Amino acid sequence: MNYPFWDVPVSYGVLMAVIAVFHVFVSHFAIGGGLYLVVSEHLARKAGDARRLEFLERLSKFFVLTTLVAGALTGVGIWFIIGLISPTATEALIHNYVWGWATEWTFFVVEIAAAMIYFYGWKTMAPRAHMAVGWIYFVFAWLSLFIINGIVTFMLTPGQWLATGDFWDGFFNPTFWPSLVLRTGVCVMLAGLYALLVVARCEAGGFKERTVRWSAGWGVAGLAVTAVCQYWYWKAIPAAVTAKALQTMPTPIHSMEISVWLAVAIGALLVVFGLLAPRKLGYGAAAALMVLGLAWFGAFEWFRESIRKPYILAGYIYGNGVEVAQADRYKKEGLLAQMAFKTGDDGADLFRHACQSCHMLNGYKALKPAFDGMDRAFIAAIVRATHQLKGNMPPFPGTAAEAEKIAGYLGHHTDKRPLAEIYKLEGVELGRKAYAIRCGVCHVIGAASDKSQSFAGQSADDLNNMLNTAADLGEGMPAYTGDAAERKALVAFLQELGKGGKK
Ligand code: HEC
Ligand code: HEC
Structure with missing residues (x-):
């Protein structure tokens, strides 16, 4: 509890979801798009297809804009947000992976530089050099995924790291490979979906038909890899975690189900409009595919984030920022004694640090409805017993007297009528x-x-x-x-x- 609590009237979960889903969407698309551009450029140059080269140049313009500007801004945005909402976990991630991050940022700088050279070099560079830069772009973008993937998967399945504290144990953890291949599939799929969105605006004809088929092929191939890997990924999560989720955690399970249905819908649209009737692909269908793709990714990430409950770093830090190793001590000594920053209202401070990173009083995962009409004794009993409730919550990290204080605070804000x-x-x-x-x-x-x-x-x-x-x-x-x-x-x-x- 070395950090103050950032008290905003928006749920942490929602804040994180909005920025993170957008960022992962853009960043995966940046990788797949790079591959799509350079592979298509090879084919176009080999066939002397000027029409296609012109299309690729156009594609690369919007591509560079969205990936570099939106990708970089939301990437920094994520650091900004996680530093505010989970300072303890962010600190742990930086301490354990400082060289990982440094490597990732180096790759990212190369990626950015290559993307700009690639975009500005269409007319001025020799074809071979231009394509070489395209490959550099793609390889470094993918390598930055390789690094980030090691850190993100670590948060869910730290594996041996919990015992050894070894960088590589945490990095090449149980879900590293399934997640890396899955995400690579996502990159390829998104590249296809995005190209469809751009080509949908071209006038009907042979070029459009060919390009729709080609891009839909990317979509289908990426989706197929993703679907297989989603199963592999699920299997790589420790059985105890998935079994518990199936029994007591509706959120990750629903997210998983939704993602499966969305994948089916994307696959069906791709086959119908992309492969069977490419002439019929209009802007509406292409936009729908893009929206479905975004929704699919959102559902998958929601699954990954919610199945990690009650932890933010599995087995190491709870969702409310309490380190697992310290939890027993907090319970004995009290949570207030650990807080470096206090507002003077103990009940409110306790509620913030123990519950508010996941619950709002009103709004997302609101607690008011759970306590309206209840008395303090009941509220205090529930606060003490959070680890037994549905939702797979962390244990209450304070003393019985502190639970009473939270009950006092909550009781003050809830309806006291029967x-x-x-x-x-x-x-x-x-x-x-x-x-x-x-x-x-x-x-x-x-x-x-x-x-x-x-x-x-x-x-x-x-x-x-x-x-x-x-x-x-x-x-x-x-x-x-x-x-x-x-x-x-x-x-x-x-x-x-x-x-x-x-x-
Ligand atoms: C790590 C996140 C997290 C923390 C911290 C947390 N909860 Fe929860 N809580 C959840 C989730 C997830 C659910 C399940 C909600 C659902 O099923 O929709 C839940 C459910 C509940 C419920 C059941 C009511 C309902 O609407 O389903 C109560 C009551 C509750 N929490 C109280 C608390 C209290 C009090 C604290 C602080 C002492 C707390 N929680 C801390 C995540 C958390
Ligand atoms: C904070 C969690 C919690 C709440 C809320 C709660 N219980 Fe329980 N209950 C338990 C636990 C833990 C046990 C003992 C373990 C078990 O039997 O599963 C238990 C046991 C029981 C048993 C004994 C079962 C048996 O076969 O011996 C009954 C009956 C029961 N609860 C009914 C209720 C009713 C009715 C309510 C609401 C008025 C309620 N419980 C509220 C946690 C809770």
Whole structure:
């Protein structure tokens, strides 16, 4: 906790996603585009195809603009943002990979210089020299991916590094190769999609048809490599992580499913408009392909980021910036004692450092709905038990007294009326709501933690007795603190659950 908390009214997750997805899209496209340009240039020169050379020159203009300007700016933007939102993890990444970054930046400088020479050299350079510069561009762009890939995959699967602390163990970690080949496939696919977008504007005719086919071929080839590697990548993640995700983490699993469907859609559009009916490819279809490509990449990156929960560097630093090795000490000594910067409002500071890197009070992953209508004792119990809740959260890194302080802060910002009044519910529906807030955060219906079986055949009295002793049923389970109306409704809902009927 050597850094202050950057308190912005936008969720960290959303901030990161917006800038990172855009950046990875542009940067992968920059690599694939380089390969596309130089390979196509070879073919065009061999065939003496002036029309194609002119097209490639045009393509390279927009290409250089987007990749150099947007790529470089968003790349710096990522450093800016991660330094603000995860200073501890950023520090760890810099310390462990300082030579990795230095190498990457050197490659990037070569890449930029080559891209500019390539673009300005179309008319003035000898063809052989021009193509040589094109190859230099592509090779260095790909090498910078090679380096970044080692660091990004390390964040999810540090492998032996956790034990050895060795640079190469972290770099060539379990997901390094699947991710590198996958990303190379993505580069090739995006290059094809982008060329389609540009060629879609050309007037209909033989040239357009040929170029659409050629570019769609890149799209299909890249997509095929990507699809195979996505499976390989999934398999390379430790089985314990994927098994846990399948059971308790809806976000990465949904992202994965969405990415598969998007890949199917991209493949179908590419085959239909690119290979079967290239004459029909209009700007709309090409733009749709580009949007789908962006969405696919977004879904994949979202998967990668969310399956890493509760960590930001797996096994090393939790999502809220607490180092795993320090967590027990924090729990004993308290979180406040570790903070170098405090605002004077302890409850708010504790909430910021323990929860706010993932949750907002309102907005993305809002906590207000989870605590509206609840009392402080319940909120404090949930704060202490975050590691048991759904969502695979880090353990609360503070003392019981600090959990009370967070509860005080949260209680101050939540609705204190009874649930029935807040949501205008009664009967079983009120019970369903009470269950979702008081029980469902741990006992997810249908998952391994589902307790519906235990309610089967229980009378209202039995269930009331169970609620009376709730705090003794399991470690971390909160005492039942609802009012009489809510209690009656919850019991009715538990009976429904026991019947296995309406869920
Ligand atoms: C590393 C990120 C992270 C941190 C830190 C974190 N949470 Fe969570 N939390 C999650 C995720 C992810 C979920 C699951 C949300 C979902 O399923 O949509 C979740 C779910 C919850 C839920 C269940 C409510 C719901 O809407 O599903 C509560 C309550 C909660 N968190 C409270 C807290 C509190 C209190 C803290 C701080 C002590 C905290 N969390 C810290 C990531 C985090
Ligand atoms: C903070 C997490 C948490 C919350 C919230 C929670 N429980 Fe639990 N519950 C547990 C744990 C942990 C256990 C013990 C381990 C187990 O049986 O899975 C448990 C055990 C139980 C058991 C005992 C099961 C058995 O077969 O012995 C029942 C019944 C139960 N909970 C019902 C509820 C109900 C009803 C609510 C809501 C009023 C609730 N729980 C809220 C964590 C929680």
